[in-house]
Amino acid sequence: MGGHWIGLTFCCWWQLCLAQTLRPRIANARFATNNPTLTTIALEKPFCIFDALMSTGASYEVYLYVMADSAYHSRLPVTDNSSKPLNTTFQQTNGGLSGAYRAATFNVPNCTSPPKLTDAADATKAPTVLTQYLIRVGEDDSCLYDPEFLEACNPPLSQDTAYRFKYILVDRTAGVMKDETVWSHPIKTKKLKQSSTIDTWPGRRSGTMIVITSILSVLTFILVLGFLAALLQAVLTTEEMPTETRYASQITQHAVPRIQEAAEL
Incomplete structure (x- = not known):
């Protein structure tokens, strides 16, 4: 019996340590294709991270805190001395440049039935899957x-x-924090490219663009060649028509005298 309690205690301790080493991660590219953007970053929700610490009769929720990497400190608190979460806002922290702010609150993800990647391909199920799987910051x-x-x-x-x-x-x-992850690695938003820096040299085009351009060039060449062939045929036909008329008229003129000579004889 004592061994059972020791094993259970060790298991809980291990789950606690595991939760402390896990950190928020950027969402899978199959779920969020354009990520990050200029102003948003999509993250995976914390599946199966806090389950071992959740008691049966309690109700829990997850808070997401954000801060700029320039203000990062590994021991930066997100709670007060009584373990109550800080309600700092985006405006109070200058957009995260001077500290962490609470960006979102959501229910603990269901670890027993995580979203399926196959369902994301279905247009009717995709919105629900994305809501279950990720949280988009910004x-x-x-x-x-x-x-x-x-x-x-x-x-x-x-x-x-x-x-x-x-x-x-x-x-x-109780309104108090029960567990937390460590801060994520830095994730950077995209930079807006200036129009003057966009490379328009054909050598930098993608393979698809090159194939499409080649096909259009060939089709254009065939179209021009067909037009020239039709024009040449029309010119030759016009030149041959007077020759055939003269030949027919000569045959008619020589036929009348011969019929008269035969009648006189």
């Missing part, structure tokens, strides 16, 4: 201009900027 800009908005604000990110992310598990009843 997709909401309405909260910035609503003075009465009191929930977590998830406004657009800055372009060409690296960010870090953290998930924490919160007990809804």
